[in-house]
Amino acid sequence: MPHPFFVHFPIALVVTALILEIWGRVKGREDLRRAATYNLLIAAIFALPSVISGFFGAEELLERLRERAAEDAIARAEAAVKLHRSLGLATLVAVGLLAYWRFKAGWNAKAQLPALLALTVLVLGTGLAGGGIREAMRPRGNGGPPLMMEEDQRNFAPQEEGSRRFEQESSPGER
Helix, strand or coil, rough: HHHHHHHHHHHHHHHHHHHHHHHHHHHHCCCHHHHHHHHHHHHHHHHHHHHHHHHHHHHHHHHHHHCCCCCCHHHHHHHHHHHHHHHHHHHHHHHHHHHHHHHHHHCCCHHHHHHHHHHHHHHHHHHHHHHHHHHHHHCCCCCCCCCCCHHHHHHHHCCCCHHHHHHHHHHHHHH
C-alpha cells in the first residue's frame, strides 16, 4: 500500500481543522467550528489506512534495506521507523478521541482548542519523524543520497539517448 498516498490527507485535514477552529472562534461563527469538527472526523477515518499502509510499507522498506545496507544504516532506519510508528499510533488514537469528544460534547468546550493545537503539533511531529526515516538511511561520511529503493532508482535513471541528443542540439534559450 502506498503510505504517502494516504498520509498527506489527514495531515492537511488536522491543520485545516485548527485553522477553522481559530477562525470560527475569532469571527464567532459556529459553522466554521462545525466544519473543523467534520475535518477531524474525516482525518480520523483516513488516519487508519495511513497507519496500516505505514506498517506494511515500513516492513517492506526495512526488508529491502537489510538485503543491501550496512548494519549502522539498518539500525538507524529501524530506530526511525520505531519512532514514526509510535507517533503514528498515538496520532491515530488522539485524532479519533478528539473527533469523538467534539461530536459527543459539541464544539463549544473551551479545552478543545488546546487539545486541537496539541494534536496538530503531534501530527506535524509524526510527519517530521516519517521524513527522518529517509534521512536515517543516508550513508554516513560521504554526504551521498539515501539508499535508494527500486522506485526511486527509476526516477533518477539516466535519460534516454534521444532525450540527451535533444538537449545538446537545443540552444540555451530554448531549454
